[in-house]
Amino acid sequence: MKKMLFVGLLLSTYIGFSQTENTSSLNVTESAPFEDESNTYEVIALKTTDDNQTGLVRQGKRDLAFEIFDENQNRVFSEIVEIDRREEYIDNVFAGDEMKIITVFEASKSERIVNCYRFNLKERTRTKQQLFVAEVDGKRPLFAGKAKRGTGAAISPSGNYFVISTDNIKRNLNSYYVRVFDATSLELVYRKSYQEHPERFFQPNDISIDDDATVFALGKLFKDGKAFKKKGEANYEFVLNKITEAKLEETLIGLENEHIQSLSISETDDKLFLLGFYSEMNISRLKGGCNFEVDKNSLEVVSKKVSPLPIEVFQDLYGEDRAENKKDQELRNFYIDHVLKDGKGNTYILAEEFYITSTYAGYGIVITTYHYDDIVILKYNAQGELAWGRSIFKRETFPSYNAFIKEDSLHVLLNTGKSLTEKNDGRTKASKGFFESTALYDFEYSPDGEVSYNKIQDNKKNTKYFPANGTYENNIFLMMSGGGKERQFMLLK
Structure with a gap:
């Protein structure tokens, strides 16, 4: 009886039809296999120069692995560097021929040393240089918001300057620092403190730097305490800081009934677009997209556009019949990638939708599951208006996708079950069954939002590639396979 019930549940779970699949419009090539000398697969940086020299940096428990591959994906450089257990990877920036890997070393309870590993792909060299020493109050972290892109590093479009943003919070003062460096000499150009306040707490969201070494730091400034919401209203306002060596300016980004988790900076000419999602309930939910246009020179907020999610987003997630009833509801737990x-x-x-669940399995064992589920896609035109929205109905337990734009089409790469499932209600589901093998897919979106489901390959043994760790440069998407000691690269052109 239990076996029959189990089989019945399996069948009810996977009722649907095999989705019609197309061959990818991308040209697919694979490199020759190479022996992996590193003991880790945690890729922290993968970049390619203009002459197609690829640098790969991976992190182990006590080491960093630096590798270079030539235009034919033959390994021409390999070095494994031991690091102290108190040294932590923070961020990386890349321009020209050089990758810069930023780490922080806990020298003592109150002293932190920030270092830069310079990895030159043309000269095939790797060096380490100290950038600065910082004091922290007690055991407060120096890079508290790095996971949310608040504190970390960014590089200018020309590659001439890069900025490192850190916390400088003391017992009686909230404060933050930006340090701007010359990218060639690594000399400090200037250091500036911003958002100093004895009571009001500031939470960084995003940071950028332009070719004039001007830094734009965006974040939430809380009104009272650190609660996101008080008496039904947002307990914060967004602040855009403009920082130069000589001057510090700021402007408030006005909110009405919106609750916004985070905003990202996108720069076009003399304009800054602050993009994100809003909710009418709380910051963990998603009602639609928002876009604030700011004049880069005057910091004037030129326009504010708030748009509910298009009906197509709900059709992709719930099917055409249920979408009409769902469109006024808010999604939840989505984070911008x-x-x-x-x-x-x-x-x-x-x-991508991200959340964590815990299940008690008995005998004191708790199983924690990380969910990387549905994807929401919004396209804004050059005027900052919402052009269209789509979504991908998927289920996964690890980071599985990446995205890039090629010839005006958006490509979303992901691993899922060998055959996509087309539900009776019209949805296409990307997930893997219990006993199902996997495949690599390219979800290709045309400029007007039409989607084509293109299979790149069925995954076999060590030739399963991981898009989440890939990179798109020189009109080529490059990613590495995983598993075992033998690896390969896949190139999508």
Whole structure:
């Protein structure tokens, strides 16, 4: 009886039809296999130069692995560097021929040393240089908001400057620092403190730097305490800080009934677009997209556009019949992963649903599951207006996707079950069954939002590639396979 019930549950779970699949429009090639000398697969940086020299940096428990592959994906450089257990990877920036890996070392209870590993792909060299020493109050972290892109590093479009943002919170003072460095000499250009306040707490969201070494730091400034919501209203306002060596300016981004988890900076000419999602309930929910246009020079908020999610987002998630009833409800637990721009000034935002569940399995064992589920995609035109929205109905337990724009089409790469499932209600589900093998897919979106489901390959043994760790440069998407000691690269052109 239990076996029959189990089989019945399986069948009821996977009722649907095999989705019609197309061959990817991308040209697919694979490199020759190479022996992996590293003991880790945690890729922290993968970048390619203009002459197609690829740098790969991976992190182990006590080491960093630096590797270079030539234009034919043959490994031409490999070095494994031991690091102290108190040294932590923070961020990386890349321009020209050089990758810069930023780490912080806990020298003592109150002293932190920030270092830069310079990895030159043309000269095939790797060096380490100390950037600065910082004092912290007690055991407060120096890079508290790095997971949310608040504190960390950013590089200017020309690659001439990079900025590192850190916390400087003391017992009686909230404060933050930006340090701007010359990218060639690594000399400090200037250091500036901003958002100093004895009572009001500031939460960084995003940071950027332009070719004039001007830094734009965006975040939430709380009104009273650290609660996101008080008496039904947002207990914060967004502040855009403009920081130069000589001057510090700021402007408030006005909110009405919106609750916004975070905003990302996108720069076009003399304009800054602050993009994100809003809710009418709380910051963990999603009602639609918002876009604030700011004049880069005057910091004037030129326009504010708030748009509910298009009906197509709900049709992709719930099917056409249920979408009409769901469209007034708010989604939840979505976090922005990608803000992409095409050659015509359009901007794409991609966010993934992420949450954690815990299940008690008995005998004191608790199983924690990380969920990387649905994806929401919004496209804004060059005028900052919402052009269209779509979504991907998927289920996964690890980071599984990446995205890039090629010839005005958006490509979303992900691993899922060998055959996509088309539900009776019209939805296409990307997930893997209990006994199902996996495949690599390219969800290709045309400029007007039409989607084509393109299978790149069925995954086999060590030739399963991981898009989440890939990189798109020189019109080529490059990613590495996983599993075992033998690896390969896949190139999508």
